[in-house]
Amino acid sequence: VGDFCFHLFPHDNFRLVRVTHTGLRDGQLYCTVAPVFCPNEEHPESPVGPAEVPGADLLPSDPQCRPDCPRAPRDLLEMATVDKPNILHQIRDRYWRQDIYSQLGPITVAVNPFEELEHYSG
Secondary structure, eight states: OOOEEEEEEGGGEEEEEEEEEEEEETTEEEEEEEEOOOTTOOOTTSOSSOEEEEGGGEEEOOGGGSTTSOOOOSBGGGSSSOSHHHHHHHHHHHHHTTOOEEEETTEEEEOOOSSOOGGGOO
């Protein structure tokens, strides 16, 4: 309880949530989770309030995905947990902060903001 993790949605979508309660039902772990919202984030498939989900639908989050944690390292391969939901969360968080470039080892990932950004324009 109190841990942050990713809730897996249909169509390979992930949502950062915080576990608020755990319990067993029919021998299966179930968790009540509350969504963690990022500024300007829109997630039409995610629940607005707390939801009860199977524990199997939750994936661990990197400690640097916590809202109260300093930002992730410039190179995302330096995170403690390097997997799809953690990398996508960091790239999305950077996008909302208008930081469109991320490093993954020798690879640079750029997200098109579809607008001119002052700190990147000449």
